[in-house]
């Protein structure tokens with residue numbers, strides 16, 4: 001469904017994303033992990049059309065979308081959420097979600113009923129008339145998800161929708177994401193919460209310093225020396241390996 | 247639901263009162279003041295569509311007014327085209343100017359104060375241009391002949407212009423009400439609140455902003471024809487006056503940005519404050535200071551304008567109804 005081919009993005013001298021190749025197949029939940037500053041959000045921003053890559057290509061359903069604007073990409077069925085939530089602050093939850101729903105209809109009552117249905121899915125029904133700037137962090141994360149879902153996407157890009165949530169809230173949103181997948185939506189997500197990554201993903205990519213350093217099932221990733229190295233610093237993998245032997 | 251009915255009733259009543267006003271008001275001066283209030287409210291609404299709903303502040307809103315005034319006046323003086331048709335040419339030219347300015351500035355990603363200043367620069371540029379080319383009459387300006395008649399959109403009594411301004415006002419209110427109900431309006435508000443999020447959710451932000459400035463432009467164009475036919479004289483300082491650009495944003499900010507009735511309420515209040523200050527204070531200049539002071543108080547204590555005072559209570563009742 002989604003193919004990324006040798007994507008590179010430079011900010012001045014900094015190479016934020018370096019020759020990244022990856023793919024996401026229909027119906028999968030694929031995750032992208034990596035330390036802070038690895039380039040994950042930048043990669044999503046390029047895929048969703050917010051940044052232009054210096055090199056490489058993004059292909060959605062066998063057509064190149066590399067230079068399309070975000071709203072066009074949304075219309076083609078791929079939508080992103082923002083790590084730093086971007087609510088329409090003075091609008092209420094329902095109105096926020098309706099903006100997403102308007103991607104598919106210009107009819108107000110249809111957009112409203114779609115938005116209400118989506119609110120139900122993400123568990124925001126009780127917050128429909130709350131203005132977005134009064135929502136808790138957890139609710140804002142849900143709102144990001146809800147608005148994106150309301151555009152009726154084929155592929156959902158979720159950027160750390162669990163950051164800042166407590167364990168109960170994380171369990172809830174994991175269930176919501178599984179539910180969304182079960183309705184046929186493909187999901188590509190950036191996540192730090194390893195428990196959720198292992199629980200949700202069919203496959204995981206690991207990004208470090210802009211480069212993909214590992215790829216596989218979540219469990220195989222967790223024991224990959226290169227990954228441990230990236231997260232814990234130099235020599236960590238070796239130390240741990242020695243520790244296991246003794 | 248009950249509240250919404252009450253509001254509809256109130257609107258209908260106000261409209262009836264406005265329609266009957268000329269029969270109750272004998273003073274030509276008072277009718278003229280009302281005309282001016284409606285006219286300013288209309289211009290405020292044009293500013294409100296781009297500034298209040300879509301969040302793109304402009305300091306040069308007068309450019310559409312001036313261009314419309316010149317368009318219908320030149321067509322009348324040079325080609326004898328009656329303003330009843332000329333006003334549509336003025337609307338067209340205003341919208342076209344909106345397209346040009348919108349395309350140039352929004353496409354290059356200008357936002358916030360940069361966009362506001364670019365519009366100011368455009369208005370100033372047009373003023374200088376109107377001053378230096380021949381077909382606008384240059385610095386001398388354009389005189390229009392007094393020939394009252396429907397085709398000329400000229401009237402021999404203030405009542406005629408009063409109704410003309412009322413029609414403009416009602417049209418502007420209908421446009422704002424449509425924005426409140428339509429997808430386009432919702433998308434403009436989304437752009438105002440968070441442009442990136444809007445774009446991510448499938449809103450063609452560039453197109454929406456350009457449409458908004460084109461509507462503003464068309465409305466301003468019609469206002470230009472109104473002014474020219476009422477006062478029968480235009481020149482570059484009048485047509486591209488910074489004061490008018492400021493007035494249209496001021497009435498909207500005072501009344502309430504992004505609301506249907508904000509510009510109208512703001513226009514009423516500012517004209518009233520202005521008249522009262524002038525009436526009771528004889529020291530020259532002091533009335534202006536009082537006017538400015540009241541403005542500062544309203545703007546700093548009512549960030550959502552006068553409409554914001556009522557809105558909170560209204561919204562919470564509406565939510566329970568919905």
Ligand SMILES: Nc1ncnc2c1ncn2[C@@H]1O[C@H](COP(=O)(O)OP(=O)(O)O)[C@@H](O)[C@H]1O
Nearest residue numbers: 011014016034035036037038039040041042043
């Ligand atoms: N707009 C930008 N301009 C310059 N540098 C940026 C910009 N966006 C991100 N970066 C840099 O790119 C690197 C990757 O950032 P990011 O993609 O946010 O990482 P992650 O999401 O993996 O934490 C960081 O070093 C960050 O400072």
Ligand SMILES: [Mg+2]
Nearest residue numbers: 040041042083
């Ligand atoms: Mg990030």
